[in-house]
Amino acid sequence: MVLASASPRRLQLLEQAGIAPDALRPASVDESVSKGEVPRQIVRRLAKAKAEAALKLVKNDPELAKCFLIAADTVVAVGRRVLGKAELENEAADMLRLLRGRAHRVYTAVTMVTPEGRWRERVVETRVRFRNISDQEIGAYLASGEWRGKAGGYAIQGIAGAFVVKLIGSYTNVVGLPLTETVSLLAGEGYPVALLWLAKAEVEAE
Structure with a gap:
C-alpha cells in the first residue's frame, strides 16, 4: 500500500488503524483554488490530482506498480470561505481570529486506487466550534509553530x-x-485490514 502524502499525521493515523504503508510517495500539486469552487469540489479535485501524480511516481516501480494507493486533501471552511494550509504566521493569525467563537467545517476527500486500477472516493465533513480564544492565546499558539502547514x-x-x-x-x-x-474503502476492495490486526495481535502475544 502506498500513501501519497508527506503528512506525519496521516501516516500516524494509518498506523493507528494497524496499517503500515509499504511506501510514501508525496505528490506535489497546485493547491490554488478556482473562483466559485465549493469546499467539497476543492478536496475532491486535489485528492484526485495527488493520486494521479503519485501513480506516475510508482508506475515504473515493479514492487509498487500493483498496489493500493491512498491520497487525501483537507480544507477548513467558514461559510463559503475556504481556509487552506497556513504557510505564513500572519495567515495563521487571520485564520484563527476568523475561527474564534464560531463554528466551521472541515472537509477531507480520500481517493483510493486499487491494484486493478479502480478508483474509489469518499468526502467527509466534520463540524467544529471554537471558543472565543483571546489575542494573547492566539499569539502564544502562533509561537508554538503548530499552525505551520x-x-x-x-x-x-x-x-x-x-x-x-x-x-x-x-x-x-x-x-x-x-x-x-x-479503512472501509480499503476493506471493501479486498485489502486485508482484519488480517493485519490479527497478525499484530499474534506478534504482541509472543
Whole structure:
C-alpha cells in the first residue's frame, strides 16, 4: 500500500488503524483554488490530482506498480470561505481570529486506487466550534509553530484541541484522514485490514 502524502499525521493515523504503508510517495500539486469552487469540489479535485501524480511516481516501480494507493486533501471552511494550509504566521493569525467563537467545517476527500486500477472516493465533513480564544492565546499558539502547514492554521491533535468546545462528526477527519471511511474503502476492495490486526495481535502475544 502506498500513501501519497508527506503528512506525519496521516501516516500516524494509518498506523493507528494497524496499517503500515509499504511506501510514501508525496505528490506535489497546485493547491490554488478556482473562483466559485465549493469546499467539497476543492478536496475532491486535489485528492484526485495527488493520486494521479503519485501513480506516475510508482508506475515504473515493479514492487509498487500493483498496489493500493491512498491520497487525501483537507480544507477548513467558514461559510463559503475556504481556509487552506497556513504557510505564513500572519495567515495563521487571520485564520484563527476568523475561527474564534464560531463554528466551521472541515472537509477531507480520500481517493483510493486499487491494484486493478479502480478508483474509489469518499468526502467527509466534520463540524467544529471554537471558543472565543483571546489575542494573547492566539499569539502564544502562533509561537508554538503548530499552525505551520495546517489547514485553517491549527492542529486539533495539539494545543488547539483546547480551543474546541463542540465537534460533530469524525475527529480523525479534522486531523487529516477520516479513519472509518479510509479503512472501509480499503476493506471493501479486498485489502486485508482484519488480517493485519490479527497478525499484530499474534506478534504482541509472543
